[in-house]
Amino acid sequence: MKKRFVILALMLPGCWLGAAPEKGEVPGSRVLAQPMYSGDGAVIVLSSSVKAAYRGPVLLFVNRTRELFLQGLNITPGSLNCPLEIRIGDKSDGDASVLSGRVRDTKGNLRERIELPDPEAADLTRFRRAIVVAFLRVYMVDAGGTDETMQDLPNWLIDGAIRYLDGSQRQADLDRAYLLWSRACLPPAEELYAFDSYAAQAEPALAATLSGWFLENRGTLFKRLLKEAANNNRWSPAYVARLLANSSVERFDGIMDQRWQALGHRVATPGVTTAGIMRRFRSELLLFPCDYGMMFNPERAYYTFQDALADPEDEDLRRAALDSAARIRMAAVGRDGMLLAVSEAYVTFLHAFAKGAKPSELGKMLHQAEGLRRELELRLEGGTVLMRDFEQ
Numbered sequence: 001m002k003k004r005f006v007i008l009a010l011m012l013p014g015c016w017l018g019a020a021p022e023k024g025e026v027p028g029s030r031v032l033a034q035p036m037y038s039g040d041g042a043v044i045v046l047s048s049s050v051k052a053a054y055r056g057p058v059l060l061f062v063n064r065t066r067e068l069f070l071q072g073l074n075i076t077p078g079s080l081n082c083p084l085e086i087r088i089g090d091k092s093d094g095d096a097s098v099l100s101g102r103v104r105d106t107k108g109n110l111r112e113r114i115e116l117p118d119p120e121a122a123d124l125t126r127f128r129r130a131i132v133v134a135f136l137r138v139y140m141v142d143a144g145g146t147d148e149t150m151q152d153l154p155n156w157l158i159d160g161a162i163r164y165l166d167g168s169q170r171q172a173d174l175d176r177a178y179l180l181w182s183r184a185c186l187p188p189a190e191e192l193y194a195f196d197s198y199a200a201q202a203e204p205a206l207a208a209t210l211s212g213w214f215l216e217n218r219g220t221l222f223k224r225l226l227k228e229a230a231n232n233n234r235w236s237p238a239y240v241a242r243l244l245a246n247s248s249v250e251r252f253d254g255i256m257d258q259r260w261q262a263l264g265h266r267v268a269t270p271g272v273t274t275a276g277i278m279r280r281f282r283s284e285l286l287l288f289p290c291d292y293g294m295m296f297n298p299e300r301a302y303y304t305f306q307d308a309l310a311d312p313e314d315e316d317l318r319r320a321a322l323d324s325a326a327r328i329r330m331a332a333v334g335r336d337g338m339l340l341a342v343s344e345a346y347v348t349f350l351h352a353f354a355k356g357a358k359p360s361e362l363g364k365m366l367h368q369a370e371g372l373r374r375e376l377e378l379r380l381e382g383g384t385v386l387m388r389d390f391e392q
Contacts, residue, residue, distance in 0.1 A: 038063060042078025042138075047088035047119075054088050054119040061124075062086060065131045072165040073219035075139050082110045082141045084134050089117035098126040100134060112138060132162050136226060145230030153229055156200040157214075160207030161222065164215055169208070171269040171385075175276025176205035181260040189252040190237040213244060213259070267334035273386040278377060281331045281339065285346065287324055289316035305349070305366055309359060318354045325350040336386040338376050345369035 033052035036045040036059050043062050045055045066078065078084065089095075095118040103113050112134035116122040136158070140150055164170065180186050180203065187199055192210070200207040214222040221243060233239070241252040264280050287303040308317050325347045332343035349365035357365075379386065 038078070040078055041080055041083070043084045043086065045086045045088065048090050050090055051088045051119060058086055058088060058116070058119060061127070062131055065128050066135055069132050069162060069165045070135055072215065073222060075219070075223060076142075078135060079138050079142050082112060082138045084112045084114070084131070084138065087113065087115040088119045089115060091118035092120065093118060094121045096121045096123040096126075098122055098130050100130040102137065110141060129159070129162060133158060139223075140226050140230035143227040143230040149230065149232040151229045151232060151234050152195075153225065153235060154195050154197065154200070156197055156207040157211050159204065160200065160209075160211030161215060163204060163208040164212040167269075169205070170212075171272050171274055172276075173205035173208045174263060174266065174268045175274055176203070177209035178260065178264050178280070179276060180206060182264070189241070189256045190249055192256075193237045193240045193252075195235050209263070265330070270334050271336055271387055273336040273339045273376075273380070275380045275383065277335060278339070278380055281328075281343075282373075284324065284327045284331050287317055287320040289314070289320040305346075308353060309362055309366065312353065312356070312359055312362065318356070321350040321354045325354075338372075338379070338386055342369065342372045342376055345372050 031049045033047050033049045033055065036055040037043065038059060043059065045059045045062075047055055062084070097117055099115040099117070101113055102110060104110055114127070114130045114134060116127065137145075137150075163173070180199075186192060186206075191197065192199055200210055211222075214225060224243065229235070237252070238249045241247045241249045245252060245255040247255050285305065287305070287308055288301070289303065303317065303320075308314075308321070311317060328343050328346050328350070332339045345365070346369045349362065349369050352365055353362055376386075
């Protein structure tokens, strides 16, 4: 990603030794402490003797970051061909900046470098991103990339991948992205997957969801992206259409709609129920008898369950009730116990309706199911998330 490198004008290891302290400088700040290495030698942490105590925590943070994010991609997190060098600065002035780039050592070998001017104040979110980006660039070097051939990937794709691999917001991100699609708030696929996609940059949840499709199956497509970008392949919507869907960009919109539709039923985090999941569940609480050969009537394309109670003998409604019961049960699969209970209450009502139970009994069953649903919706107000305890 040659265009976005920041080449740091930093002194090489050893150049601090013997240098006289400047006025106001802490004595010993220009004497290098012993470098600290990761177990595989792919990470080197450097500091002066004054900041030597920060080497261990910084190395631990780097190792945890690459384990969390890069194992999700199933790639080797580091390389001796292009090691990652972390330089801890001597500042103690609250400088939160994190500087990164690619440099060459005295022997002409490439290495990734990240500098923390003030290690105690460094922005950990920026530091985490810089670590991931550095290791992705290392992977591209190992894939044959050079300064002349390596092409940039969209910033939103990298940020989205980091957010997706973190996993803590995955279900909420899916809910948000699906809501945007279902309300027709997203641009066409060609704009959505543009290098400078406005939608993906404006909506982190959308960026995470779009990136997530490249990260399925242990990151197979994401690794292909990296390898091909390393060897002079430029990002374009047409390229994405071929890679994601084996499609032309003209047909990409239709395929993306199918993906979005399937996404609404995906269990991103098992045992979790959110307001977004409940909203999609509620959309299943209808009967569509016109699916069974009736003349389509735009004024009566569907029936509510209350509507159906007024005509319990209708055979088309009874068949539609069985179909609805199957959809409702599927909509609750993998969610928390309370949504499962709500689902089963509706399924019990619908099966009884299909078998011709008495209207008085059906009314009680529907009233019970509706009461459970309203209680669940009240609990989900304000962004509450319900989770099933699988250890119980």
